[in-house]
Amino acid sequence: MSLFDINNDNNFDITYGIDSTIRKSIEKSIENDSIETFNVLNGFVVNVLILSIQNRSINHFKKYITFPASYYHITFLKAKENIKFQKLHKYCTQRASMQLKEIISYYLRYNEKDVEDRNFEELKVNNIFYYNAFNGFNRLIYSMIRNGDISEFDYTINEYYLIDQFIYNSYYDLKNEIRFNFRNEPQDELELKKELYEYVKYFDEYKRHVIIGLRYWSIFLYSTENNNLEITNKYLERLKMFSNYQEMLKDIIYLRSYPKFEYFEWNSWDYKERPNGVAYSPPNPRNWLTFGFLIDLIRSENAYLSSEFLNSKELSQINYLSDTIEEDSKILLNKFEFWEPLLNVKTKEELESRILIIISSLKSLKRESINITDREIAEKELNIERITDFKNLIGKSWDDNSNIGKLFFDKKNIELVHSDIKFIGQKTFFEKAKKMFIDGDNYQQIYNIGEIGGRTSRWIDDEFFDTIFSGNENFIKGNNILDSINKCLNNLESKETIPTTIIIPSEFSYKDKIFLNDPDFIRKINIDGLDEGNELNNYFLGTYKGINIYLSHSDFINNKVIVSDFRSAFKMKYKTNPDWYHNVLKIEVDLIDDDDAEKIYNLNPRKWVIRDNGIDLTKEEALILMKNAVNLEIGSYNEFEITNKDSFVVGLIQNKTEE
Secondary structure (H helix, E strand, C coil): CCEECCCCCCCCCCCEEEEEHHHHHHHHHHHCCCHHHHHHHHHHHHHHHHHHHCCCCHHHHHHCCCCHHHHHHHHHHHHHHHHHCCCCCCHHHHHHHHHHHHHHHHHCCCHHHHHHCHHHHHHHHHHHHHHHHEEEHHHHHHHHHHCCCCHHHHHHHHHHHHCCCCCCCCCHHHHHHHHHCCCCCHHHHHHHHHHHHHHCCCCHHHHHHHHHHHHHHHHHHHHHHCCHHHHHHHHHHHHCCCCCCHHHHHHHHEEEEEECCCCCHHHCCCCCCCCCCCCCCCCCHHHHHHHHHHHHEEEEEEECCCCCCHHHHHCCCHHHHHHHHHHHHHHHHHHHHHHHHCCCCCCCCHHHHHHHHHHHHHHHHHHHHHHHHHHHHHCCCHHHHHHHCCCCHHHHHHHHCCCHHHHHEEEEEEEEECCCEEEEEEEEECCCCHHHHHCCCCCCCCCCCCHHHHHHHHHHHHHHHHHCCCCCCCCCCECCHHHHHHHHHHHHHCCCCCEEEEEHHHHCCCCCCCCCCCCCCEHHHHHHCCCCCCHHHEEEEEEEEEEEEEEEHHHHCEEEEEEECHHHHHHECCCCCCCCCCCCCEEEEEEECCCCCHHHHHHHHHHHECCCCCCCCCCHHHHHHHHEEEEEEEEEEEEECCCCHEEEEEEEEECCCCC
16 A cells, blocks of 8 residues: 555645544544544554555654654543543553554564665665654653653553564674674774664664663753652663663763754753743753763762773763763762762762762873874864865855945945055964864864854944044934934034935844834835845845934944945945955965974963863873864954045934833
């Protein structure tokens, strides 16, 4: 059977639109306490799931794999309201658990021929099915833990552990063959096995990661006092970790690396109901995963961590993990009485001793990370494509924030020069930044790095305003922004100057109702014939008495307005180079070579003998870390002149804006 009409050229989906109808019908069968009707509808859901696997339709599978967890949620609420639904609640929940187990175990096996033929594309598709199936189970168990529903949890977690009990899907043995090379295979054969393992490892990983997330979430719920000690201990007893702590270290480094934590929907997990319409951030998975990991390390008595299974990229993350572990340790020590029942220790001194072992092992790993990861990065050449991507990222951010520069080019009061003029930007020895510009496992993006471009662009605005305000003490004072603008207009009128431009602080785009509701002010959305392609539109607020108003985010213009005949009043000098971004923004990324590192070290040796994480360094190690940096130069060449001081006036807004 197919999910699609094979006689239709467009492969029409024969189930299109009925999933919501089926869901509503299932809810109705539960309301009617009808197991018979539920079974019929659930049978349809199971058939669609099986067919979606056979038809390789991920979209169908994603849609219907969420149904089993919803059975639990709906019947749990019904059973809370009325005891008569308890039988149906138990039946539906157990059916959901069993069906998820069977789908993962029997219908989603890695195809032996795909493995043998190294059909990576098909294995990749299978892994998408696996992820969504395991997430279906994850949803189900998460709901039980959140509800403190121990009775159904026991049955469900037992079904979970029965997934693939005959080990058809596990490739754990292949992982050990690669790690320990029992057969003394040549390196090229090991590399082939490594490549294959990257596509068949996900069954084991997903199965393990679901338990890690649920186990550490249950510890978090104890910390918030949502679940008591008895319930938490039951969860920890049943959510067992079968990996050793070296494997778990590798896992926790990997799991902490998800920037948005959409993995297994952890970013949406919460411990209390939130009011609608109020912004909030759910608990950060990076925090509760790491805290749970620390609890497990302490419970194990002698958990000394090593780099046995870590690659260089994973080692590079140890610094951040270690810092968090140290902070979390202080929490356990400060609230010892609260945490002691979970920690498997009898005294605070015993806890301190175990923490010391863990932190000592992490410090050893930090030193290894210097000797391996940093050395690998230091020896790498810069990748041209990475540099190009960086230039485009910085350039776009710079361009998006170039308010004043765009205004000068629009009004054409500019002068191209070839002599030396002021460089507005930064020349930086950017520590630890080389990892952004290399290829391989140690490549890593730096969060929010694009902001450098926007910040550099705003310095141009600052320079322009500083040129205007320097030595100018004769500001025209107004009681509010409207009063300031009108006094400025009157001043220019007295000089027979016709103003073309008003520049105001960006906060006035939404504040001061008197100004925004004035009949002489017209918002840009109400202006006919506006040139939609004009780059200045992002800063164009509207017109006041027919004069264009532009916004600036510069701090220099706080509580000030500038009213001018812009082209007559000011001039911007600038330089160009065909190698620069849009010919005007210079972006250079340069390697730190041996000679550069030696010179930097000799300028201030004491600065480099201790790393920022407290690790003592030899000179050789310090030179390696310097070569993990790059020389960065970002900026443009601009100078501003006042060409006619009678063609502009600055207004000072004396009172606060009106909300």
